[in-house]
Amino acid sequence: MSVPPGLPARITGRLGLDDMARHVPVPFRVPPGCAGLRIAFEHAPHHPGAGDIPHQLSISVIGPDGSRGTRHNNADQSVLLSETSASPGYLPGPIEPGLWRVEIDTHRILPPGGIDWEITVEAVAAPDAVPEAPPPAFVPRTGPLWVRGDLHRHTFHSDGLWSPAAMVADARARGYDFAALTDHNTTSALREAQTAAGQDLLILPGMELTTFHGHALALGSGALWDWRIRDGQTMSERAAAIMAAGDLYVIAHPMSAGHPFCTGCFWAWSDMLPGPARLVEVWNGTWGPGPKNPLGLDLFHGWLNAGHRLVATAGSDDHGRGSPEALPGHMLVSVAVLSVPGLLTALGRGHAVLTSGPRFTLTAQAHGRDLLPGDCAPGPVPLTLDWSDAAPAGRLRLITGRRGEEGVRVAHEATVGPAGQVTLDPALLKGADWAMVELRDAQGGMQALANPVFLGAGWEG
Ligand SMILES: [Zn+2]
Ligand SMILES: [Zn+2]
Known part of the structure:
Protein backbone atom coordinates (compact mmCIF):
# COMPACT_ATOMS: atom_id res chain seq x y z
CA MET A 1 0.00 0.00 0.00
CA SER A 2 1.29 3.47 -0.86
CA VAL A 3 2.28 5.98 1.82
CA PRO A 4 -0.81 7.92 2.93
CA PRO A 5 -0.72 11.56 1.90
CA GLY A 6 -0.28 14.47 4.33
CA LEU A 7 -2.40 17.60 4.22
CA PRO A 8 -3.86 18.99 2.11
CA ALA A 9 -4.84 15.78 0.37
CA ARG A 10 -6.93 15.00 -2.69
CA ILE A 11 -7.60 11.30 -3.17
CA THR A 12 -9.71 9.77 -5.93
CA GLY A 13 -10.97 6.32 -6.86
CA ARG A 14 -13.66 4.31 -8.55
CA LEU A 15 -16.21 1.88 -7.14
CA GLY A 16 -17.60 -1.09 -9.03
CA LEU A 17 -20.49 -3.44 -8.30
CA ASP A 18 -18.15 -5.68 -6.29
CA ASP A 19 -17.54 -2.82 -3.87
CA MET A 20 -21.07 -2.89 -2.48
CA ALA A 21 -21.40 -3.50 1.29
CA ARG A 22 -17.80 -2.52 2.05
CA HIS A 23 -16.04 0.03 4.23
CA VAL A 24 -13.49 1.31 1.71
CA PRO A 25 -10.53 2.76 3.67
CA VAL A 26 -8.98 6.03 2.52
CA PRO A 27 -6.05 6.84 4.85
CA PHE A 28 -4.34 10.21 5.28
CA ARG A 29 -1.82 11.60 7.71
CA VAL A 30 -2.51 14.55 10.05
CA PRO A 31 0.56 16.52 11.16
CA PRO A 32 1.03 17.75 14.75
CA GLY A 33 -0.50 21.10 15.65
CA CYS A 34 -3.63 20.76 13.53
CA ALA A 35 -6.63 22.54 15.12
CA GLY A 36 -9.35 21.52 12.69
CA LEU A 37 -10.08 19.38 9.65
CA ARG A 38 -12.30 19.97 6.66
CA ILE A 39 -13.17 16.79 4.79
CA ALA A 40 -15.31 16.64 1.66
CA PHE A 41 -16.62 13.63 -0.24
CA GLU A 42 -18.08 13.83 -3.73
CA HIS A 43 -19.14 11.09 -6.08
CA ALA A 44 -20.65 10.77 -9.55
CA PRO A 45 -22.96 9.60 -10.85
CA HIS A 46 -25.36 9.67 -7.89
CA HIS A 47 -27.83 7.62 -9.83
CA PRO A 48 -27.35 4.54 -12.02
CA GLY A 49 -29.39 6.12 -14.79
CA ALA A 50 -32.46 3.85 -14.76
CA GLY A 51 -35.15 3.51 -12.10
CA ASP A 52 -35.81 5.78 -9.16
CA ILE A 53 -33.31 4.40 -6.68
CA PRO A 54 -29.93 6.17 -6.24
CA HIS A 55 -26.62 4.71 -5.20
CA GLN A 56 -26.17 5.14 -1.45
CA LEU A 57 -22.72 6.05 -0.17
CA SER A 58 -21.82 7.76 3.11
CA ILE A 59 -18.47 8.38 4.76
CA SER A 60 -17.24 7.73 8.28
CA VAL A 61 -14.23 9.50 9.82
CA ILE A 62 -11.89 7.53 12.08
CA GLY A 63 -9.03 9.12 13.99
CA PRO A 64 -6.10 7.47 15.77
CA ASP A 65 -8.29 7.19 18.89
CA GLY A 66 -11.38 5.81 17.18
CA SER A 67 -14.53 6.72 15.30
CA ARG A 68 -15.59 10.35 15.08
CA GLY A 69 -18.98 9.59 13.55
CA THR A 70 -20.81 9.56 10.27
CA ARG A 71 -23.74 11.34 8.66
CA HIS A 72 -25.63 8.40 7.27
CA ASN A 73 -27.46 8.78 3.96
CA ASN A 74 -27.40 12.59 4.05
CA ALA A 75 -26.85 14.62 0.88
CA ASP A 76 -24.27 16.72 2.76
CA GLN A 77 -21.10 14.61 3.06
CA SER A 78 -18.76 17.47 4.04
CA VAL A 79 -17.32 17.47 7.54
CA LEU A 80 -15.76 20.10 9.79
CA LEU A 81 -14.10 18.71 12.90
CA SER A 82 -12.30 20.40 15.77
CA GLU A 83 -11.80 20.00 19.49
CA THR A 84 -14.90 21.99 20.35
CA SER A 85 -17.24 21.63 17.39
CA ALA A 86 -18.27 19.21 14.69
CA SER A 87 -20.69 18.96 11.79
CA PRO A 88 -23.98 17.08 12.41
CA GLY A 89 -23.27 13.36 12.67
CA TYR A 90 -19.78 13.88 14.11
CA LEU A 91 -18.34 14.25 17.59
CA PRO A 92 -15.97 17.07 18.55
CA GLY A 93 -12.63 16.20 20.11
CA PRO A 94 -8.89 16.64 19.80
CA ILE A 95 -7.40 16.46 16.30
CA GLU A 96 -4.70 13.93 17.16
CA PRO A 97 -1.65 13.82 14.91
CA GLY A 98 -1.14 10.53 13.13
CA LEU A 99 -2.93 8.21 10.80
CA TRP A 100 -6.58 9.01 10.11
CA ARG A 101 -8.91 7.50 7.59
CA VAL A 102 -12.16 8.12 5.88
CA GLU A 103 -14.16 4.98 5.19
CA ILE A 104 -16.57 5.07 2.28
CA ASP A 105 -19.56 3.03 3.45
CA THR A 106 -21.04 1.56 0.29
CA HIS A 107 -24.59 0.86 1.43
CA ARG A 108 -25.93 0.51 -2.12
CA ILE A 109 -24.23 0.35 -5.52
CA LEU A 110 -26.60 -0.42 -8.37
CA PRO A 111 -25.77 -1.76 -11.83
CA PRO A 112 -23.77 -0.87 -13.81
CA GLY A 113 -21.57 0.42 -10.94
CA GLY A 114 -18.68 2.61 -12.05
CA ILE A 115 -18.87 5.46 -9.48
CA ASP A 116 -16.01 7.95 -9.45
CA TRP A 117 -15.29 9.50 -6.05
CA GLU A 118 -13.06 12.23 -4.66
CA ILE A 119 -12.10 13.00 -1.06
CA THR A 120 -10.34 16.21 -0.09
CA VAL A 121 -8.89 16.87 3.35
CA GLU A 122 -7.39 20.13 4.56
CA ALA A 123 -6.26 21.58 7.86
CA VAL A 124 -8.32 24.56 8.99
CA ALA A 125 -8.29 26.91 11.96
CA ALA A 126 -10.60 25.83 14.77
CA PRO A 127 -13.73 27.96 15.05
CA ASP A 128 -13.97 30.17 18.10
CA ALA A 129 -15.22 28.01 20.90
CA VAL A 130 -18.66 28.94 22.18
CA PRO A 131 -18.94 27.74 25.77
CA GLU A 132 -22.03 25.57 26.07
CA PRO A 358 -55.40 4.24 22.76
CA ARG A 359 -54.57 3.76 26.38
CA PHE A 360 -54.51 -0.01 26.86
CA THR A 361 -53.22 -1.78 29.93
CA LEU A 362 -52.99 -5.40 30.99
CA THR A 363 -52.72 -6.56 34.57
CA ALA A 364 -53.05 -9.96 36.17
CA GLN A 365 -53.06 -11.52 39.60
CA ALA A 366 -51.12 -14.60 40.61
CA HIS A 367 -50.91 -15.73 44.26
CA GLY A 368 -51.86 -12.23 45.40
CA ARG A 369 -49.09 -10.66 43.33
CA ASP A 370 -49.75 -8.11 40.55
CA LEU A 371 -48.40 -9.15 37.17
CA LEU A 372 -47.70 -6.96 34.18
CA PRO A 373 -47.13 -7.75 30.51
CA GLY A 374 -43.74 -9.45 30.18
CA ASP A 375 -44.06 -11.26 33.50
CA CYS A 376 -44.29 -14.99 34.22
CA ALA A 377 -47.22 -16.67 35.90
CA PRO A 378 -47.09 -20.20 37.28
CA GLY A 379 -50.15 -21.17 35.21
CA PRO A 380 -53.42 -19.77 33.81
CA VAL A 381 -54.38 -16.45 35.45
CA PRO A 382 -57.23 -13.98 34.88
CA LEU A 383 -55.99 -11.20 32.58
CA THR A 384 -57.59 -7.78 33.11
CA LEU A 385 -57.64 -5.35 30.18
CA ASP A 386 -58.47 -1.68 30.53
CA TRP A 387 -58.73 0.63 27.54
CA SER A 388 -59.91 4.07 26.43
CA ASP A 389 -59.61 6.43 23.45
CA ALA A 390 -59.97 3.51 21.03
CA ALA A 391 -62.00 3.22 17.81
CA PRO A 392 -65.82 3.14 18.22
CA ALA A 393 -65.91 -0.53 17.22
CA GLY A 394 -62.89 -2.70 17.82
CA ARG A 395 -61.95 -6.34 18.31
CA LEU A 396 -60.28 -7.61 21.44
CA ARG A 397 -58.29 -10.75 20.63
CA LEU A 398 -56.46 -13.16 22.92
CA ILE A 399 -53.61 -14.89 21.07
CA THR A 400 -51.92 -17.92 22.68
CA GLY A 401 -49.08 -20.21 21.68
CA ARG A 402 -47.27 -23.33 22.81
CA ARG A 403 -43.57 -24.10 22.74
CA GLY A 404 -42.61 -26.43 19.93
CA GLU A 405 -45.77 -25.79 17.93
CA GLU A 406 -46.19 -23.93 14.67
CA GLY A 407 -48.65 -21.06 14.54
CA VAL A 408 -50.84 -19.51 17.20
CA ARG A 409 -54.42 -19.80 18.42
CA VAL A 410 -57.04 -17.06 18.63
CA ALA A 411 -58.28 -18.22 22.02
CA HIS A 412 -60.93 -15.50 22.37
CA GLU A 413 -62.31 -12.66 20.28
CA ALA A 414 -64.99 -10.07 21.08
CA THR A 415 -66.32 -6.82 19.66
CA VAL A 416 -65.64 -3.93 22.02
CA GLY A 417 -66.31 -0.20 22.23
CA PRO A 418 -63.92 2.76 22.54
CA ALA A 419 -63.42 2.24 26.27
CA GLY A 420 -63.96 -0.59 28.69
CA GLN A 421 -62.63 -3.15 31.08
CA VAL A 422 -62.77 -6.90 30.84
CA THR A 423 -61.25 -9.80 32.76
CA LEU A 424 -60.61 -12.90 30.67
CA ASP A 425 -61.43 -16.32 32.06
CA PRO A 426 -58.18 -18.13 32.97
CA ALA A 427 -59.64 -21.27 31.35
CA LEU A 428 -58.88 -19.57 28.00
CA LEU A 429 -55.16 -19.95 28.80
CA LYS A 430 -55.32 -23.69 29.49
CA GLY A 431 -52.46 -25.46 27.71
CA ALA A 432 -50.84 -22.22 26.56
CA ASP A 433 -47.20 -21.29 27.24
CA TRP A 434 -47.69 -17.60 26.44
CA ALA A 435 -50.54 -15.17 25.78
CA MET A 436 -50.77 -11.77 24.07
CA VAL A 437 -53.84 -9.53 23.94
CA GLU A 438 -54.51 -7.34 20.89
CA LEU A 439 -56.94 -4.49 20.33
CA ARG A 440 -57.68 -4.31 16.60
CA ASP A 441 -59.87 -1.86 14.69
CA ALA A 442 -62.82 -2.93 12.55
CA GLN A 443 -60.55 -3.25 9.47
CA GLY A 444 -58.06 -5.47 11.31
CA GLY A 445 -55.45 -2.77 11.87
CA MET A 446 -53.64 -2.90 15.20
CA GLN A 447 -54.70 -0.30 17.77
CA ALA A 448 -52.78 -1.73 20.72
CA LEU A 449 -50.85 -4.86 21.63
CA ALA A 450 -49.77 -5.98 25.11
CA ASN A 451 -46.49 -7.79 25.61
CA PRO A 452 -46.74 -11.51 26.31
CA VAL A 453 -47.57 -13.01 29.67
CA PHE A 454 -45.51 -16.20 30.04
CA LEU A 455 -47.16 -19.22 31.64
CA GLY A 456 -45.73 -22.16 33.48
CA ALA A 457 -42.13 -23.23 34.09
CA GLY A 458 -39.10 -22.82 31.90
CA TRP A 459 -39.35 -19.12 31.04
CA GLU A 460 -37.16 -17.80 33.84
CA GLY A 461 -33.84 -16.28 32.87
ZN1 LIG B 1 -33.88 1.13 10.22
ZN1 LIG C 1 -34.73 4.11 11.87
Missing part, protein backbone atom coordinates in the same frame (compact mmCIF):
# COMPACT_ATOMS: atom_id res chain seq x y z
CA ALA A 133 -23.94 25.08 29.27
CA PRO A 134 -24.64 21.43 30.06
CA PRO A 135 -28.21 20.39 29.24
CA PRO A 136 -30.69 20.74 32.11
CA ALA A 137 -31.15 17.43 33.88
CA PHE A 138 -34.49 15.64 33.50
CA VAL A 139 -36.34 15.52 36.81
CA PRO A 140 -37.26 11.86 37.46
CA ARG A 141 -40.90 11.10 38.26
CA THR A 142 -41.71 8.42 40.78
CA GLY A 143 -44.51 5.98 40.20
CA PRO A 144 -45.57 3.38 39.63
CA LEU A 145 -47.08 4.92 36.51
CA TRP A 146 -47.75 4.17 32.86
CA VAL A 147 -45.73 6.53 30.66
CA ARG A 148 -45.96 7.10 26.93
CA GLY A 149 -43.18 7.59 24.42
CA ASP A 150 -41.41 6.63 21.23
CA LEU A 151 -38.38 4.33 20.94
CA HIS A 152 -37.24 5.17 17.40
CA ARG A 153 -36.63 8.71 16.01
CA HIS A 154 -34.16 10.36 13.62
CA THR A 155 -32.83 13.88 13.02
CA PHE A 156 -30.69 15.60 10.40
CA HIS A 157 -27.64 14.28 12.21
CA SER A 158 -28.33 11.25 9.99
CA ASP A 159 -30.93 11.23 7.20
CA GLY A 160 -33.86 12.90 8.98
CA LEU A 161 -35.33 16.32 8.25
CA TRP A 162 -35.89 17.20 11.90
CA SER A 163 -33.43 19.24 13.91
CA PRO A 164 -33.02 17.71 17.38
CA ALA A 165 -35.22 20.55 18.75
CA ALA A 166 -37.94 19.89 16.14
CA MET A 167 -37.88 16.19 16.99
CA VAL A 168 -38.39 17.07 20.66
CA ALA A 169 -41.16 19.56 19.83
CA ASP A 170 -43.05 16.82 17.96
CA ALA A 171 -42.72 14.43 20.90
CA ARG A 172 -44.04 17.14 23.21
CA ALA A 173 -46.95 17.92 20.86
CA ARG A 174 -47.91 14.23 20.94
CA GLY A 175 -47.97 14.27 24.74
CA TYR A 176 -45.08 11.86 25.14
CA ASP A 177 -43.23 11.51 28.43
CA PHE A 178 -40.08 10.22 26.71
CA ALA A 179 -38.50 9.99 23.26
CA ALA A 180 -35.55 7.92 22.13
CA LEU A 181 -32.95 9.49 19.87
CA THR A 182 -31.84 6.79 17.43
CA ASP A 183 -29.98 8.38 14.55
CA HIS A 184 -28.29 6.01 12.14
CA ASN A 185 -24.75 5.19 13.30
CA THR A 186 -24.27 8.34 15.39
CA THR A 187 -25.22 9.89 18.72
CA SER A 188 -24.12 13.43 17.92
CA ALA A 189 -27.58 15.03 18.35
CA LEU A 190 -27.87 13.98 21.99
CA ARG A 191 -26.79 17.18 23.71
CA GLU A 192 -29.02 19.38 21.58
CA ALA A 193 -31.99 17.04 22.05
CA GLN A 194 -31.50 16.98 25.84
CA THR A 195 -31.24 20.77 25.92
CA ALA A 196 -34.52 21.09 23.99
CA ALA A 197 -36.21 18.47 26.18
CA GLY A 198 -35.38 20.31 29.39
CA GLN A 199 -36.45 18.93 32.73
CA ASP A 200 -39.84 17.47 31.78
CA LEU A 201 -39.33 15.30 28.68
CA LEU A 202 -36.98 12.36 29.04
CA ILE A 203 -34.58 11.68 26.16
CA LEU A 204 -33.57 8.03 25.94
CA PRO A 205 -30.08 8.18 24.39
CA GLY A 206 -29.44 5.71 21.61
CA MET A 207 -28.49 5.00 18.04
CA GLU A 208 -29.58 2.71 15.21
CA LEU A 209 -26.82 0.36 14.14
CA THR A 210 -27.50 0.55 10.43
CA THR A 211 -25.57 -2.36 9.01
CA PHE A 212 -25.63 -3.85 5.54
CA HIS A 213 -27.62 -6.88 6.78
CA GLY A 214 -30.07 -5.48 9.34
CA HIS A 215 -30.83 -2.58 11.67
CA ALA A 216 -30.75 -2.67 15.48
CA LEU A 217 -31.36 -0.04 18.16
CA ALA A 218 -28.94 0.35 21.07
CA LEU A 219 -30.75 2.27 23.82
CA GLY A 220 -29.54 3.65 27.11
CA SER A 221 -26.02 4.99 27.38
CA GLY A 222 -25.70 7.12 24.27
CA ALA A 223 -22.39 5.41 23.54
CA LEU A 224 -21.20 5.56 19.95
CA TRP A 225 -21.22 1.81 19.27
CA ASP A 226 -19.29 0.52 16.29
CA TRP A 227 -21.96 -0.40 13.77
CA ARG A 228 -19.58 -2.06 11.30
CA ILE A 229 -19.48 -5.85 11.49
CA ARG A 230 -16.17 -6.55 9.79
CA ASP A 231 -14.78 -9.84 8.49
CA GLY A 232 -14.24 -12.16 11.44
CA GLN A 233 -16.79 -10.35 13.64
CA THR A 234 -20.40 -11.34 14.31
CA MET A 235 -23.53 -9.37 15.06
CA SER A 236 -24.33 -11.63 18.01
CA GLU A 237 -20.99 -10.76 19.66
CA ARG A 238 -21.72 -7.06 19.10
CA ALA A 239 -25.22 -7.45 20.54
CA ALA A 240 -23.84 -9.28 23.58
CA ALA A 241 -21.27 -6.51 24.17
CA ILE A 242 -23.96 -3.83 23.95
CA MET A 243 -26.20 -5.71 26.39
CA ALA A 244 -23.29 -6.44 28.76
CA ALA A 245 -22.72 -2.69 29.00
CA GLY A 246 -26.31 -2.21 30.18
CA ASP A 247 -27.88 -0.96 26.95
CA LEU A 248 -30.97 -2.53 25.43
CA TYR A 249 -30.51 -4.11 22.02
CA VAL A 250 -33.59 -4.10 19.79
CA ILE A 251 -33.85 -5.87 16.44
CA ALA A 252 -35.50 -3.14 14.32
CA HIS A 253 -38.20 -3.71 11.66
CA PRO A 254 -36.96 -7.25 10.88
CA MET A 255 -39.41 -7.85 8.02
CA SER A 256 -38.96 -4.54 6.16
CA ALA A 257 -38.37 -4.82 2.44
CA GLY A 258 -34.65 -5.12 1.74
CA HIS A 259 -32.33 -4.37 -1.14
CA PRO A 260 -32.66 -2.44 -3.39
CA PHE A 261 -35.69 -0.64 -1.89
CA CYS A 262 -34.21 -0.23 1.57
CA THR A 263 -30.76 -1.77 1.56
CA GLY A 264 -29.96 -3.39 4.90
CA CYS A 265 -33.50 -2.91 6.27
CA PHE A 266 -34.46 -6.62 6.13
CA TRP A 267 -33.02 -8.58 9.08
CA ALA A 268 -30.57 -11.10 7.61
CA TRP A 269 -28.15 -11.78 10.48
CA SER A 270 -28.43 -15.57 10.52
CA ASP A 271 -26.69 -15.81 13.92
CA MET A 272 -29.44 -13.66 15.41
CA LEU A 273 -32.80 -15.33 14.82
CA PRO A 274 -33.08 -14.03 17.49
CA GLY A 275 -29.71 -15.07 19.01
CA PRO A 276 -28.98 -13.10 22.18
CA ALA A 277 -31.52 -10.37 21.29
CA ARG A 278 -34.39 -9.99 23.76
CA LEU A 279 -36.30 -7.07 22.21
CA VAL A 280 -37.85 -6.99 18.76
CA GLU A 281 -39.51 -4.02 17.06
CA VAL A 282 -42.64 -5.69 15.71
CA TRP A 283 -44.38 -2.38 15.02
CA ASN A 284 -42.45 0.16 12.95
CA GLY A 285 -44.22 3.37 11.85
CA THR A 286 -47.94 3.01 11.21
CA TRP A 287 -49.31 -0.56 11.40
CA GLY A 288 -50.13 -0.58 7.68
CA PRO A 289 -50.31 -0.47 4.74
CA GLY A 290 -47.76 -3.06 3.74
CA PRO A 291 -46.92 -6.39 5.33
CA LYS A 292 -43.77 -5.56 7.35
CA ASN A 293 -45.52 -5.27 10.73
CA PRO A 294 -47.92 -8.26 10.38
CA LEU A 295 -44.95 -10.33 9.19
CA GLY A 296 -42.81 -8.99 12.04
CA LEU A 297 -45.48 -10.05 14.55
CA ASP A 298 -45.66 -13.52 12.94
CA LEU A 299 -41.88 -13.81 13.29
CA PHE A 300 -42.15 -12.75 16.94
CA HIS A 301 -44.85 -15.38 17.63
CA GLY A 302 -42.62 -18.01 16.02
CA TRP A 303 -39.68 -17.04 18.21
CA LEU A 304 -41.91 -17.26 21.31
CA ASN A 305 -42.98 -20.75 20.24
CA ALA A 306 -39.28 -21.59 19.89
CA GLY A 307 -38.95 -20.81 23.60
CA HIS A 308 -37.41 -17.33 23.52
CA ARG A 309 -38.65 -15.01 26.23
CA LEU A 310 -38.89 -11.79 24.19
CA VAL A 311 -40.17 -8.22 24.47
CA ALA A 312 -42.09 -6.60 21.60
CA THR A 313 -41.50 -2.92 20.92
CA ALA A 314 -42.96 -0.19 18.70
CA GLY A 315 -41.31 2.89 17.28
CA SER A 316 -42.36 5.55 14.80
CA ASP A 317 -39.01 5.53 12.93
CA ASP A 318 -40.05 9.09 12.16
CA HIS A 319 -37.46 11.12 10.24
CA GLY A 320 -39.52 14.32 10.44
CA ARG A 321 -41.22 13.56 7.15
CA GLY A 322 -44.41 12.09 8.62
CA SER A 323 -47.67 13.97 8.93
CA PRO A 324 -48.50 15.19 12.44
CA GLU A 325 -51.88 13.44 11.98
CA ALA A 326 -50.25 10.03 11.42
CA LEU A 327 -50.62 7.59 14.31
CA PRO A 328 -47.43 5.52 14.39
CA GLY A 329 -46.78 2.78 16.91
CA HIS A 330 -45.25 3.85 20.19
CA MET A 331 -45.03 2.58 23.77
CA LEU A 332 -46.91 2.69 27.04
CA VAL A 333 -44.50 1.53 29.72
CA SER A 334 -45.20 0.74 33.37
CA VAL A 335 -42.27 2.25 35.28
CA ALA A 336 -41.40 2.42 38.95
CA VAL A 337 -39.47 5.63 38.20
CA LEU A 338 -39.45 7.66 34.99
CA SER A 339 -35.72 8.06 34.41
CA VAL A 340 -33.31 6.44 31.95
CA PRO A 341 -32.48 3.54 34.31
CA GLY A 342 -36.15 3.17 35.29
CA LEU A 343 -37.24 3.04 31.65
CA LEU A 344 -34.50 0.55 30.71
CA THR A 345 -35.49 -1.75 33.57
CA ALA A 346 -39.18 -1.68 32.66
CA LEU A 347 -38.57 -2.15 28.93
CA GLY A 348 -36.11 -4.96 29.57
CA ARG A 349 -38.81 -6.79 31.54
CA GLY A 350 -41.41 -6.14 28.85
CA HIS A 351 -43.64 -4.17 31.21
CA ALA A 352 -45.07 -2.41 28.19
CA VAL A 353 -47.87 -2.14 25.67
CA LEU A 354 -47.55 -1.07 22.03
CA THR A 355 -50.17 1.41 20.82
CA SER A 356 -51.14 3.76 18.01
CA GLY A 357 -52.83 6.03 20.57
